[in-house]
Amino acid sequence: MSAAIACTGVVRRLGGRRRRVEALSGIDLEIAEGESVAVVGRSGSGKSTLVGVLALLDRPDRGRIAVGGVPDAWALPGRGLRRLRRRVGWIPQDALSSFDPRFTAGEVVAEALPREESGRAAAGRVAELLRRVGLDPEAAGRWPATLSGGERQRVAVARALAVRPEVLIADEPTTGLDLLAQDRVLDVLSAEARGRTLVLVTHDLRVARRMANRLVVLDRGRIAADVPASIAPDEARERSPELARLIEATP
Numbered sequence: 001m002s003a004a005i006a007c008t009g010v011v012r013r014l015g016g017r018r019r020r021v022e023a024l025s026g027i028d029l030e031i032a033e034g035e036s037v038a039v040v041g042r043s044g045s046g047k048s049t050l051v052g053v054l055a056l057l058d059r060p061d062r063g064r065i066a067v068g069g070v071p072d073a074w075a076l077p078g079r080g081l082r083r084l085r086r087r088v089g090w091i092p093q094d095a096l097s098s099f100d101p102r103f104t105a106g107e108v109v110a111e112a113l114p115r116e117e118s119g120r121a122a123a124g125r126v127a128e129l130l131r132r133v134g135l136d137p138e139a140a141g142r143w144p145a146t147l148s149g150g151e152r153q154r155v156a157v158a159r160a161l162a163v164r165p166e167v168l169i170a171d172e173p174t175t176g177l178d179l180l181a182q183d184r185v186l187d188v189l190s191a192e193a194r195g196r197t198l199v200l201v202t203h204d205l206r207v208a209r210r211m212a213n214r215l216v217v218l219d220r221g222r223i224a225a226d227v228p229a230s231i232a233p234d235e236a237r238e239r240s241p242e243l244a245r246l247i248e249a250t251p
């Protein structure tokens with residue numbers, strides 16, 4: 001099976017001159033088509049930085065990102081890179097702040113549609129996408145700020161699906177939601193992940209196990225463990241102290 005997305009030797013430094021942090025210190029990771037991977041690790045371990053780099057939103061200081069058959073995304077000219085980005089659906093942690101406040105929920109989704117689907121056909125596609133994530137198409141006319149957190153997160157999933165991506169990347173998509181809303185967002189995501197590749201950041205090992213068949217554990221910008229999600233707790237403890245810590249912290 002070929003890699004849907006991969007990175008080689010990725011280094012990412014963040015911050016200004018005074019406080020420079022190496023958020024990623026040489027990451028090699030290959031994710032096969034159809035795989036579902038949960039990126040876990042303690043706060044500040046580099047999870048968000050890694051998925052931002054994988055989604056081609058953030059350029060690494062060193063290393064290469066391969067998407068589909070393209071071996072080095074950032075070597076492409078701007079247009080090629082933009083086209084490649086459309087093969088990846090991005091679901092951010094905080095949907096509301098990622099939406100343009102001048103847009104209704106429907107416009108947020110419509111804006112992401114490929115050019116050939118915009119214009120007249122757009123309303124139908126937007127309604128279909130909203131229905132797919134379990135929202136009433138009427139939600140299209142609402143301002144995102146008037147939707148619940150869970151509804152907004154589902155709009156973010158609909159927006160990510162608008163480009164018909166091969167890979168879905170989600171950064172803590174259920175943060176701040178109550179359990180029922182979390183459940184609905186995760187259900188929608190797992191349905192949409194079928195037949196696609198999924199990369200999901202979560203601090204919750206239960207979510208990781210529910211959504212993924214592989215766990216990538218980050219620790220201070222490095223991969224501390226890369227194991228099947230079904231790994232027995234005893235073996236996991238042996239493999240990596242960082243994973244052991246996560247297991248202990250999970251009720």
Ligand SMILES: Nc1ncnc2c1ncn2[C@@H]1O[C@H](COP(=O)(O)OP(=O)(O)OP(=O)(O)O)[C@@H](O)[C@H]1O
Nearest residue numbers: 014015016021023042043044045046047048049050
């Ligand atoms: N804009 C920034 N400027 C400086 N340092 C940053 C910036 N963004 C992140 N960092 C630092 O980079 C490291 C990795 O951050 P990152 O957000 O990727 O971690 P994380 O594992 O996603 O954390 P969390 O679980 O808290 O969201 C941390 O030490 C963080 O403080």
